[in-house]
Amino acid sequence: MKKYFAEFFGTFWLVFGGCGSAVFAAGIPEIGIGLLGVSLAFGLTVLTMAYAVGHISGGHFNPAVSFGLFAGGRFSAQELAPYIISQVLGATSSAFILYAILSGAGAFSAEGAGAFATNFYEMPGYGGRSYSMIAAFLTEFVLTAFFLIVILGATDKFANGQFAGIAIGLALTLIHLISIPITNTSVNPARSTSQAIFVGGEALKQLWLFWAAPIAGAIVGGLIYKFLLQKDSEQ
Numbered sequence: 001m002k003k004y005f006a007e008f009f010g011t012f013w014l015v016f017g018g019c020g021s022a023v024f025a026a027g028i029p030e031i032g033i034g035l036l037g038v039s040l041a042f043g044l045t046v047l048t049m050a051y052a053v054g055h056i057s058g059g060h061f062n063p064a065v066s067f068g069l070f071a072g073g074r075f076s077a078q079e080l081a082p083y084i085i086s087q088v089l090g091a092t093s094s095a096f097i098l099y100a101i102l103s104g105a106g107a108f109s110a111e112g113a114g115a116f117a118t119n120f121y122e123m124p125g126y127g128g129r130s131y132s133m134i135a136a137f138l139t140e141f142v143l144t145a146f147f148l149i150v151i152l153g154a155t156d157k158f159a160n161g162q163f164a165g166i167a168i169g170l171a172l173t174l175i176h177l178i179s180i181p182i183t184n185t186s187v188n189p190a191r192s193t194s195q196a197i198f199v200g201g202e203a204l205k206q207l208w209l210f211w212a213a214p215i216a217g218a219i220v221g222g223l224i225y226k227f228l229l230q231k232d233s234e235q
Contacts, residue, residue, distance in 0.1 A: 047169025148221030
């Protein structure tokens with residue numbers, strides 16, 4: 001059970017830190033943290049929890065990562081369901097706390113693209129641009145695939161594992177810097193689900209993409225690393 005609690009708390013922290021920074025601190029005039037700050041916040045949540053509980057559960061905090069590690073030969077199929085349940089419960093519990101805090105200030109809103117840090121496509125977002133469903137799918141697919149390549153490479157037995165958490169956290173930061181303007185960045189179905197539950201409407205209707213694209217990308221990334229990049233020996 002400790003593995004599942006580790007995944008619960010790790011995903012809770014990811015949503016609370018990443019989505020919390022977006023809804024509380026991103027848009028404050030003059031002192032708001034903006035795109036760079038939110039991107040860094042997501043990276044820091046993974047970096048800190050990778051070192052805090054990664055040694056207990058492997059530090060997935062993301063259903064797509066669990067699928068990708070399975071595809072890469074690093075994770076058991078029988079563990080997929082309990083890990084994903086733990087991740088979704090952790091993310092949803094965190095979103096509930098964020099919702100309660102925002103509601104306490106009368107600041108919760110379900111209006112507009114990206115409300116409550118939800119993911120979206122085909123809706124005018126940052127800068128007034130509206131990206132198509134295909135563009136959103138491609139973005140989430142490619143970025144999650146590369147995220148898995150980074151994870152598998154950084155945690156490879158031939159890599160310097162002491163710095164794996166830093167590499168993974170910085171990779172997630174870079175992913176957000178690229179894709180917040182496109183989809184508000186998912187690459188994590190649990191994170192997308194937790195926010196969409198409280199916003200409802202279009203956010204729930206579009207949620208399928210933020211499960212399908214990250215999981216498909218993660219599986220491809222895992223297979224690429226396993227068959228094209230992974231070394232069999234130190235030679």
